[in-house]
Amino acid sequence: MKKKLVLVFILILAVLWFFFYGGKKILLGYFYPIKYEESVEKYAEEYELDKYLVYAIIKTESKFDEKAVSDAGAVGLMQIMEDTAKECNDKGNFGYNIPDMLSEPDVNIRLGCYYFSELVKQFDENTDLAIMAYNAGPENVEKWRKNPEFYDGSGGLKSTPFEETNQYLEKVMKNYERYKEIY
Secondary structure, three states: HHHHHHHHHHHHHHHHHHHHHHHHHHHHHHOOHHHHHHHHHHHHOOOOOOOOHHHHHHHHHHOOOOOOEOOOEEEOOOOOOOHHHHHHHHHHHOOOOOOOOOOOOHHHHHHHHHHHHHHHHHOOOOOOHHHHHHHHHHHHHHHHHHHOOOOOOOOOOOOOHHHHHHHHHHHHHHHHHHHHHOO
């Protein structure tokens, strides 16, 4: 009986530690990892992005799998299409050999951050619109903004006709909030 009481007491202490002294953060850190930190922080700073938003995009896009390739052909951690990568490479004058280097984490993160920062500028610092454009393309977002069915009247969108894009925005923002909460 005494052993059971000691075990119950230890279990209660472990549960209290988990909820009140950082155990939850340790567990959540497993599900919301910080990987490729040097590249993410370097390029997030260079392109004036919140590093936790970059981590959220990577988690949503590839779950940190640098070899990920989507059905549509998007490549790497930030799931960049080859044409987009070539355009960013040319505009940024980076000198990368695309597509050969596109799956390299540092290259992929730099091109993804560059592209996302350009979308943020294009959409007047509206992060939600930039996230939607990262998923569905800036042309679609511009088209939706002109449609009263989707336009919210203040420069943004109520929703999009692409359920995937609506869900993508939700996932990125949920992941972003988690990263800020944990780290």
